[in-house]
Amino acid sequence: MCLGIPAKVISILDKENGTALVETGGVRREACVSLLSLQGKSINNLIGEWVLLHVGFAMAIIDQQEALDTLALIASLDGIDANND
Amino acid sequence: MKQAMNFRDPHRVNRLIKCIQAKAAPVAERLGRPLQIMEVCGGHTHAIVNTGLNQLLPSSIELIHGPGCPVCVLPTHAIDQAVALAEYSNHILVSFGDPLRVPGSQHSLLDAKAKGAQINTIYSPLDALKLAKSYPNKTIVFFAIGFDTTIPSTACTLQMALQQGISNFRVLCHHICLIPVLMTLLKQQEIQLDGFLGPGHVSMVIGVQAYKPIVQKYHKPLVIAGFEPVDILHALYKLVQQFSTQKYAVQNAYSHVVSATGNQPAQQAINEVFISGVDAKWRGLGLVPISGLSIRPQYRSLDATLLLEKKYCTKQESDPTYCKKVLTGSLKPQHCPWFGNKCTPHHPQSGLMVSSEGACAAFYSSSTKAKQG
Numbered sequence: 001m002c003l004g005i006p007a008k009v010i011s012i013l014d015k016e017n018g019t020a021l022v023e024t025g026g027v028r029r030e031a032c033v034s035l036l037s038l039q040g041k042s043i044n045n046l047i048g049e050w051v052l053l054h055v056g057f058a059m060a061i062i063d064q065q066e067a068l069d070t071l072a073l074i075a076s077l078d079g080i081d082a083n084n085d
Numbered sequence: 086m087k088q089a090m091n092f093r094d095p096h097r098v099n100r101l102i103k104c105i106q107a108k109a110a111p112v113a114e115r116l117g118r119p120l121q122i123m124e125v126c127g128g129h130t131h132a133i134v135n136t137g138l139n140q141l142l143p144s145s146i147e148l149i150h151g152p153g154c155p156v157c158v159l160p161t162h163a164i165d166q167a168v169a170l171a172e173y174s175n176h177i178l179v180s181f182g183d184p185l186r187v188p189g190s191q192h193s194l195l196d197a198k199a200k201g202a203q204i205n206t207i208y209s210p211l212d213a214l215k216l217a218k219s220y221p222n223k224t225i226v227f228f229a230i231g232f233d234t235t236i237p238s239t240a241c242t243l244q245m246a247l248q249q250g251i252s253n254f255r256v257l258c259h260h261i262c263l264i265p266v267l268m269t270l271l272k273q274q275e276i277q278l279d280g281f282l283g284p285g286h287v288s289m290v291i292g293v294q295a296y297k298p299i300v301q302k303y304h305k306p307l308v309i310a311g312f313e314p315v316d317i318l319h320a321l322y323k324l325v326q327q328f329s330t331q332k333y334a335v336q337n338a339y340s341h342v343v344s345a346t347g348n349q350p351a352q353q354a355i356n357e358v359f360i361s362g363v364d365a366k367w368r369g370l371g372l373v374p375i376s377g378l379s380i381r382p383q384y385r386s387l388d389a390t391l392l393l394e395k396k397y398c399t400k401q402e403s404d405p406t407y408c409k410k411v412l413t414g415s416l417k418p419q420h421c422p423w424f425g426n427k428c429t430p431h432h433p434q435s436g437l438m439v440s441s442e443g444a445c446a447a448f449y450s451s452s453t454k455a456k457q458g
């Protein structure tokens with residue numbers, strides 16, 4: 001029950017209470033985004049971002065570039081081309 | 086997400102296994118035994134057993150399934166308290182689905198529900214808050230369990246309840262923290278542990294730095310891992326690299342989700358609502374110092390323990406000793422004499438056989454799948 005699932009932020013529902021509409025596996029649901037660290041940016045910047053959703057709360061913003069970098073690193077380690085799929 | 090697919094790529098999986106083997110074999114030879122690596126998180130246990138990674142790994146590595154499934158370590162008295170609170174006629178107890186089948190000293194929550202107690206399963210604590218608004222004449226008790234990943238959501242929900250003046254909402258807090266139990270395990274001489282696969286989602290809350298004291302004090306490496314097969318293998322590779330150079334550190338192999346300092350607003354919410362460092366009982370492990378939390382006095386009006394009669398606050402634990410051995414890695418689930426006969430997912434003796442993230446349930450479901458296949 002500790003697992004988070006990736007979800008995409010579709011729109012902000014309530015700025016004040018920090019709720020957003022998110023989509024995961026084709027299903028849309030309301031989620032709380034108020035625990036995310038926005039580092040001074042507006043909550044609207046979350047639209048289009050991938051987050052990790054856990055029991056209805058977005059707990060981390062998934063860094064797409066880091067994910068790609070990790071895969072590239074693994075590929076360099078094992079000698080496979082990261083883009084061969 | 087496109088990348089999610091790439092993290093399952095079979096070529097990459099096979100190559101990584103070969104790389105791990107090449108590094109781990111000389112270390113195991115030096116030690117004269119396989120490396121003992123504990124995957125702390127139940128999510129990892131589930132992923133490892135379900136994808137069959139445990140069977141693909143070389144014999145130089147042995148994975149130990151750790152106590153990192155909150156449902157598995159939920160103590161009997163927590164269930165007894167939840168059952169007692171559910172039995173009041175004007176209460177609705179709300180819980181995640183997983184704890185329902187965990188046995189209490191008399192009943193599970195599922196038994197209590199069959200006998201007429203009002204128990205609703207929810208996906209999010211926010212659903213509990215909604216329920217409280219819809220039923221102003223009932224007291225809604227949220228059975229709050231889970232590790233550091235789940236604690237912020239409960240904290241945030243309590244903050245909302247107080248702000249919005251929702252007075253018929255209560256929280257029965259049985260949250261626990263992961264780092265104190267790692268410390269406790271490392272103090273126990275009889276457990277042979279060489280290093281840890283760190284929990285991905287707990288770490289997104291507490292951050293990489295939180296593990297530093299463990300490595301400094303006990304000189305055991307810990308690498309934080311994601312949950313896809315390539316993520317897990319990548320972390321194992323980083324671990325065996327550390328064993329071969331014999332320089333031990335905390336490393337992060339899940340950096341697209343986990344940062345050095347973790348989720349700061351979540352940590353602030355926890356500190357605002359809870360007092361941490363309270364001793365807590367874990368099923369199978371007994372008292373784990375400073376692993377629990379209690380609700381701060383400002384939130385006392387929302388604390389469900391105040392609704393309990395005294396007798397429910399001090400219950401003895403009565404768990405099969407096998408479960409403790411499995412939780413600490415000294416017994417493999419399938420070697421427990423009760424596995425698959427006296428203890429099955431339909432008649433669980435402990436949380437380990439209940440949750441899909443429990444080691445016993447994970448092995449049970451993979452063994453029945455293998456039989457059917």
Ligand code: SF4
Binds near residue numbers: 408411421445
């Ligand atoms: S099989 Fe059942 S009794 Fe045996 S260790 Fe697992 S949960 Fe405990």
